Amino acid sequence: MAGKNIKTMDGNTAAAHVSYAFTDVAAIYPITPSSSMAEQVDEWAAYGRKNLFGQTVKLVEMQSEAGAAGTVHGSLAVGALTTTYTASQGLLLMIPNMYKMAGELLPAVFHVSARTVATHALSIFGDHSDVMATRQTGFALLASGSVQEVMDLSAVAHLSAIKGRVPFMHFFDGFRTSAEIQKIETIEYDELAELLDWQAVADFKARSMSPNSAFIRGTAQNPDIFFQAREASQPFYDALPGIVSDYMDKIGELTGRQYHLFDYVGAPDAEDVIVAMGSVCDTIEETMENLLTDRKLGLVKVRLYRPFVVEAFLAALPDTVKRICVLDRTKEPGAPGEPLYLDVRSAFFDFADAPMVIGGRYGLGSKDTTPGQIVAVFDNLAAATPKEHFTVGINDDVSMSSLDYDPRLSAEPEGTIMCKFWGLGSDGTVGANKTAIKIIGDYTDQYAQGYFAYDSKKSGGVTISHLRFGHSPIKSPYLITRADYVACHNQSYVHQYDLLKDLKDGGAFMLNARWTVDELEANLPALVKRQLVEKHARFYLIDAYKIARELGLGNYINMIMQAAFFKLANVIPIEDAIKYLREGIDAAYSRKGQAILDMNYAAVDAGVNAFIEVEVPAAWADAQDEPTSREIPAFIEEVLVPMNRQEGDSLPVSIFVDREDGHFPSGTSAYEKRGVAQSVPIWVPEHCTQCNQCAFVCPHSAIRPALLTPEEVAAAPEGFVTIEAKGKGMEGFAYRIQTSPLDCMGCSSCAEVCPTKEKSLIMPEIGWDKAEEANWEYFTTLPVRDKLVSKTTVKGSQFAKPYFEF
């Protein structure tokens, strides 16, 4: 990769970079996963970055996407090149104004990180249901499938909108592309300036509304002329594909990356061809290249989805094609087929020798689309009676629509190093991994890719980082299932997740835990033990929390874990890694003084040296856990437990029978104890004034006050300490502050709010406490005490008992 402007960035940054150049005004309302596009434009403007016109972008945040769209429309009408960034419901709110912008031939550009529209449930994740809801508006729709394509096609969108007078929506897969970090080549602003049609900009400005050259926009037209006036804009749509194609050629000349309205890859004599758009194209291409090399297969990547140029589509396909499968990343219930499928069927309709065309749905709500699924799609296409309107990526045991596939199949090229990190949301793991990718991307010839799968619980939820490194471009827009290196940054996760499922045979497993090697026998679950043996894993143990505390870094373990990763993963020589890490520390902390610098240098050294390689006992091959006896409702057992173990992908459609309308039982959090806190509060009875403020402030209701009768005190387990309750009407009651160690997230708000001089709540450096769990179990059996409720204003006191009902 010898290009001049190599940078490591995500898709949103690539879109923001190009869009800034062409934007006078950005009118926005932030929505996941588009927000960081607008945030970066805002930040660059604040720092005075100049667009192609020598000005900083004026960013306007409105009250909603409806207002943002109105602002885009109005801003364009007065001659400002205007851009917005949105997704999902945000995009839906823009639809009325989209018709107006298209009708008035205004060169708006929307960059959309395509996201699922909420139906039976909300999803912040990705599919094309939002984009497809706008295909009738008259906008041009341009699809990118990777971070590099976002960079290149963003430019095509802006350039073509200005020249062609048709507004553009440039879209790419939310999260998968918007948040995937890749090493790419950027296009610089002087290069963009040369491509811009400056006369078209001047003409656009000359057409703008002004009191100095008054005219009317937004008339009301009657049946007499509306239809004629509506058809008058047709020539602009007829001309647009040529303009887009021309700019694709110019970008090709500039970058060496040539795009077409439809790009075909695969065998020149392919008989089986997939038609798709978005990030799945890279998965398909990689699967064809690395898994299905012996078959004559092809792929049409749809770039310009609207206007859909039938002739260009047909010309892109080899004459040999006999069977076509169209993949749509949306579901339109009641339609005779999904949108791209209908377009492709219509394109071939007039030909007597038309190929077979079938369609399927994939990837809804960011369901990971893997090489195994692509193999299944090609297998289905070649079958004697292919399944039509199929789904792939799920087990649909209700409508029987799904294709069987091998979920473990992977298609990365040889030599790709793959790493997977299990971190606690906001523990710094993701940030550290981003640094690692930047180091490898920016300082070496290697390609790097990072993707971060967040739990919807965000802060406090699990984050799984998927990192790939290699010497050829990485076209694997799917999660890692064959990791060379797996790191678990939170000890409690060994009980919760199947951490080693995706470890390669002979791979490395790094566990951060406060256990000694000897304590592993008692604490590691049997599944982990068995997998370590079966996979011939190299097993490493580190107590990064202890090291961090000793170095004065508090809970910040990320520098230590990152150094350990570089030492073990062997992506670059460790000496180089240490050098780059220290340079990064210098850049980040040089103004904070030598002590801070030294502390971080020491963390790097510790990470490289302080872990222990654990010899995996052969006996672990037969490890078995003692059976647990807790009774839980069927829904929890069948749905929530697998979901919480990150195994929800395996749930079949039939699990949702009788809850097709998306309703879930309430009270499920009572069964969702995570125990992820590194430290949980301990009550110091002798200091307590019984003010209940700790319970009031706890965001998870994990700490609660109780009043007990003497009988209840007598029945309490050992260690269930109480004191005499204070206050009028409390005579004869005992009082206690109870912590739920599994619910606590370790935020320490309770300890901070405690008003007593000598704290009645302390946060020792211990996490989940089995003895305290027993106390909590007893606590939840105590009756509600009105007296306690009326004593003071408390939130989350004992009257909020676990509650469950189907």
Added chain:
Amino acid sequence: MAGKNIKTMDGNTAAAHVSYAFTDVAAIYPITPSSSMAEQVDEWAAYGRKNLFGQTVKLVEMQSEAGAAGTVHGSLAVGALTTTYTASQGLLLMIPNMYKMAGELLPAVFHVSARTVATHALSIFGDHSDVMATRQTGFALLASGSVQEVMDLSAVAHLSAIKGRVPFMHFFDGFRTSAEIQKIETIEYDELAELLDWQAVADFKARSMSPNSAFIRGTAQNPDIFFQAREASQPFYDALPGIVSDYMDKIGELTGRQYHLFDYVGAPDAEDVIVAMGSVCDTIEETMENLLTDRKLGLVKVRLYRPFVVEAFLAALPDTVKRICVLDRTKEPGAPGEPLYLDVRSAFFDFADAPMVIGGRYGLGSKDTTPGQIVAVFDNLAAATPKEHFTVGINDDVSMSSLDYDPRLSAEPEGTIMCKFWGLGSDGTVGANKTAIKIIGDYTDQYAQGYFAYDSKKSGGVTISHLRFGHSPIKSPYLITRADYVACHNQSYVHQYDLLKDLKDGGAFMLNARWTVDELEANLPALVKRQLVEKHARFYLIDAYKIARELGLGNYINMIMQAAFFKLANVIPIEDAIKYLREGIDAAYSRKGQAILDMNYAAVDAGVNAFIEVEVPAAWADAQDEPTSREIPAFIEEVLVPMNRQEGDSLPVSIFVDREDGHFPSGTSAYEKRGVAQSVPIWVPEHCTQCNQCAFVCPHSAIRPALLTPEEVAAAPEGFVTIEAKGKGMEGFAYRIQTSPLDCMGCSSCAEVCPTKEKSLIMPEIGWDKAEEANWEYFTTLPVRDKLVSKTTVKGSQFAKPYFEF
């Protein structure tokens, strides 16, 4: 028509009638042309009408359609059967909630009077662009094509939504069906109650959200389960067509009117078939029946558009079909074809012997779709090389998409009496015509249809009433072009419109004017004269304004003109008509005393007797007008003058080249003098206090004050009376109040607001005044006087001069 429950009503009333029965809550925000549905529900609720559940409907008006949709969603979630009524942009604002309602399987019903979505211009008129913007939401879409179908299929929508748990949008053509008055058979509430699945209602209520049976709706789902849960609802969509079909059968048993998912009409061995939905289906059917009887043609009426059942569609068509033309009433720029076209192409795709399928657009923005256009569509279909993606109803001389057609072709069955009335908005003509239809519909065996074409200027604009009467059902959802009777209720219209263009040979023309027969020679334009001769017209003259004033009815001429119509149009015996008109008067005014009753009886008598038949001089065959010399800009000449003459339909697409973005020049109202006022204000200088309040209050700036120098006074035309200007700094100036007789609408606000004891403004009973027009012309040449502006607060004083610039 022997049915038991015959009523004369429009489509909105039919939808409101049925929807009320099934509705607990109606959450609305009014938008043209849907408003009267909600208004009637509101009114019925206010009067205590009971729905099927023995309750009055609770109607909630929100701040916008977005709020209305949210209310529908929330109301359904708590177990209230909830309905809304909307169109166009209003419907677009509901899209986000529509996905939620469908996803949560809630039985919402939307009744949509389909209306154009604003693009290059707003249109309050009808096409399917709004409905098509929602086809991806998961709603079921059910189409009605006539008022009777609205009655019948509204019931199918509600019944099926409740039983099938999928929300329904029931739609019909805005204005054409929503406001068309037809004699139909209603379905009564006891009949609907028998069809309702009461268990399904109980189940719906049992599933509602309640603190007594808590569960969660609206969860956020991650990639692990979203896709599976989304597919779980598929069986409801698979089951829905069967439910709809079943209810269509039950409605058929009840009413004798049998519907299917797709209804085929035409030759059993047709080779050429149109596929369409909405009111155009009746036009097509009528054209096949009355104009193209010698050809083997067919029509598929699409009823259930979503879910689109491919098998049912294919089964509806005869095996003989060779060529299919799909008509779409929307334009989706950039799509490979319009929506219904794509569906039909896909439906036939897998068949080796599939017929040819082409598509075309028609009727955008309520462009009238006539039998001549349908003939053109069938001719194109049968041509050697049919035009694909055509337009019909316009002259597209830019993209050359349009089909040629004969605009004068009509297909009403023999014996249909057709009448056309030119009235001034808010002059009572429309109301009187509605009464006439009700009389004929309710008291006779005849069928009746009324449609009212409004100028977008509404009050003060022209209204053209199209009335048909006949002994067979009237399936002509298009404007009248072969009238038996044309009435012009406003004298000034003879100069403005081609009133007689649509008069049949030998038809009757009734002109309300203050002219005597002798004055016609000097006042009637040559075009009117020539047409009267050419068409062998019977020509009648009445001065209804004079009669109304003499009777004490002021400007209310409608009773007089209605009686004259009954006398001349000969739809029912005049004795019967008089009886029914008097009964109507009794019902309306009996509580207002005998004097009012007598006044209206007298108006009826006058209408029957007071008109004169004018003998048309043979010499009028060669009548010529003197050429006018006024210079007007090309845009006015080419665009606005034809539009204002109601001839905008003839403007070709090329007229809009260079204004494809919908912009129009400003200042055009200076060239749009209408002169429709029956009386214009006359200034009485000797009473004037120069307060300028008359100018301030005038809504059309038709009355304005002026200050003049002695030189300007000297240069003024004769009759340009001025008085000495009052006030400090006004020394030496003359003062005048000037009326623009052509701009004045005759509202008399100026006279009413005049504070002088003896009025300085009076409203004599005269309209447009040629002498005053000359004064106005001079007035507009006077310079702006700051003194006048500062003297008092005036709106529309002389500084607002005619302004025009391209």
